[in-house]
Amino acid sequence: MPLKKHDREYDVVVFGATGYTGKFTAEHIATSLPTDLKWAVAGRSREKLEQVVAQCREWNPDRRLPSIEVCPLTDDDLSALARKTFILITTVGPYSRYGETAFKACAAAGTHYLDVTGEVPWVSRMIARHSSTAAETGAIMISQIGLESAPSDLVTWSLASILRKSLTGTSMRDVVVSLRVKGAPSGGTLSTVLTLFENIPLREALASFKPFALSPVPNPHPASPPAPSLLSRLTGVLRVPILGLQTTSVADRTDGALVERTWGLLQTIPSRKDQAYGPNFSFKQYMRAKSFLSGLAVHLSLMIFGLIIVTPVLRSVVSKYVTPPGEGASFEEAQKDEIEYRGVAKPDVPGSKTRAFCRAWYKGPNYFLTGVLLGEAAATLLEDDVDLAGGIYTPACLGQGFIDRLDKNGFRFESKIIEDVPE
Structure with missing residues (x-):
């Protein structure tokens, strides 16, 4: 082209x-x-x-x-x-x-x-x-x-797409995405996390992470997924139908903020209104857990890391020992990296046991995947008619053409409909 x-x-x-x-x-x-x-x-x-x-x-x-x-x-x-x-x-x-x-x-x-x-x-x-x-x-x-945070955004868009095709005109309700990652963060990623609150006040940061804070339109009626049990709230570990055992995800609100902005943009961009997710949309992300104990360990580690991020003295100490910006895993080490996203979406139909399922995965250096994205x-912007006016958008706004390009370059996508899923 x-x-x-x-x-x-x-x-x-x-x-x-x-x-x-x-x-x-x-x-x-x-x-x-x-x-x-x-x-x-x-x-x-x-x-x-x-x-x-x-x-x-x-x-x-x-x-x-x-x-x-x-x-x-x-x-x-x-x-x-x-x-x-x-x-x-x-x-x-x-x-x-x-x-x-x-x-x-x-x-x-x-x-x-x-x-x-x-x-x-x-x-x-x-x-x-x-x-x-x-x-x-x-x-x-x-x-x-x-x-950060295109895969979750594209998986969510794919879930909505297959629901529309399979159940004509059906809106999407709650979406759950599960992340599995093998590989170490780069020095740049670690530096970004550790210095965020040095550059942006805590109150401003917390406001931006509120549900739908980045959406151009408010969502007054987001779906309310079933509340987790007390044990799950304490340990971070729970079981999600189709996705299996899950634990707390470090990227839940980072990815969620982008996905929720997409939700709002699809309602307001004239060329994208037929792709809108629906008025009762909600998003949640977890990380896949191998076992209850490993899931608990991830949850507790993230709690400790969160404490470090918001505590200046602890941030200063930890910053001295992490990989410096501009560096990361060696080429040989990075070849062992893997990343996989699995998403499940519920149609906004009372009592429906139909679910949309999407799997996206990549084998190879995780940061090379960022280069591919x-x-x-x-x-896509150079060759395709993306039909977008000037503005600030999200990866999913590039649509199926972008996903098809990624699939041809090793970031594979599979979507399907699953029937008779128990609540």
């Missing part, structure tokens, strides 16, 4: 290409996107960028190499960079510390924008500050399009 015509120097720029996630993104673009792509790698160090270009030559000697753009984190430099490209991908975090300059520059320049933040409070800020500008300039801006989102 031909690339869209535009008047920019580049189709895509990867800002932060010398970092851990940025290199994976550059590798996917070099090996998988069209060979006539006009692209560049950007960052502060020319020497490190030259090393990335040399690696691109090794990854794929038959394609056009990226140009180099040396770009400090200043308003003038990032504004100039944004005006040069049709799409800017940025992997420079923590976004709550470094991200707004690039976001603001793209909104003002009408440049499509992709990032991989998991910082919901920062996303909330960007929506409040820059939505109107993006709408005026035509910039399509999508945050959280990496491991970014690269294929860029390809």
